[in-house]
Amino acid sequence: MNNYHQNEDAGKFSWEEKEIDSIRLTMDDRSEILRYVGYSGQPLTDEFESQLQICMEKVNAVAQPRLIATLFQCEPVVVGDVIVEYKWPESLNFLTGEDIHTHLKECREVLLFGATIGASIDRAIRVEEMREPVHALLMDACGSTLIESVCDHFEAILRRRYRDGEEHWHLTTRFSPGYGDLPLEIQNHYADVIEARRIGLTVTPEHIMIPRKSVTAIIGIADHEIGEKHRSCDSCNMNAHCRFRKHGVLCGE
Ligand code: SF4
Known part of the structure; x- marks a missing residue:
């Protein structure tokens, strides 16, 4: 992992992931x-078709994918000689609600990341809104697709690293603020915790991420297979162009 460094807090590690910088549509x-x-x-x-092609090229020309992640180690709670649960570090107590606790309950590590494709795409879309509204619509869709692609590639890179490591660890799927009962209101504190400013990602008082084409998400990492089952590739609409299989892994593996 690139620029990997240990923070002052024990058990907390942060890095900026450079392997995703070159991802484009x-x-x-x-x-x-x-x-x-x-x-x-x-x-x-x-x-x-020609407008779509032009808009993909415009988005690719201004996109600047960046991603920052922080990894937290959890403490095993042992009863007898059995691990019954993992205790989060206090700095994760801002993750409230039952759903995120259920999602991460078997995980020894919790990874928080933030990703963006940069502010230039927001500006480019605003310019097109005045000039060519159809292009603005298409570029907005291109930006949404590209930030999801960045997240998928990063998740696939992580899955490959953990699967191929000595201990063959397993990852949960991504879980973002606003899913289930994890409130969107935590977004501001979340951004502080991962030092999202370092990649130009900020959150407004209304909890909206700037740049707009940005994502925050949480992934749990367990030392054993977890309950989530890999869905069938045969019936998946990503089958022909899967970003996970490009990296030699399966989603939810
Ligand atoms: S690994 Fe299979 S199920 Fe998962 S996104 Fe790719 S094609 Fe779909």
Whole structure:
């Protein structure tokens, strides 16, 4: 992992992930972009295809993917000689609600990350809103697709590292503030904890992330297989262009 350093707090490690800097949209992302604009199978004109291509290129030209992550070690609680649960460090107590506790209950490590494709894409979309609203719509969809792609690639890189490490650890799926009963209101403190400013990611008093095409998410890491089962690739709509399989792993593996 790049720029990996230990923080002052014991059991907390942070790094900026450089391996994702070069991620850009490819034709494999086309179907997801179309899904974001509400495409439902109608014939596409040559003019639309050409606008889509132009917008993908515009987004790729200004995107600056960056990602920062912090890893927390949890303390095993042992009764007899059996680990009954893992105790989070106090600095994670801001993660409230039952759902995140259920999601992470078997995990020895908890990873918080923030990712963004930068502020230039927001500016480029605003310019297009005045000039060419269809382009603005398509670029917005391209930006949403690209930030998800960045997160998928990062998750796949992590899955590969943990799976291929000596201990063959397992990862949960991603869980973001705003999912289930994990409140969106924690977003500001979350950003402070991972030092999101270092990648240019800030949160407004209304808990909105700036730049807009940004994501925060939590992944648990366990030293044994966890309850989540890998879904079937055969019935997955990512089957033909899966970002996980490109890295030699499966989602939810
Ligand atoms: S690994 Fe399989 S199920 Fe998971 S996203 Fe890829 S194609 Fe879909």
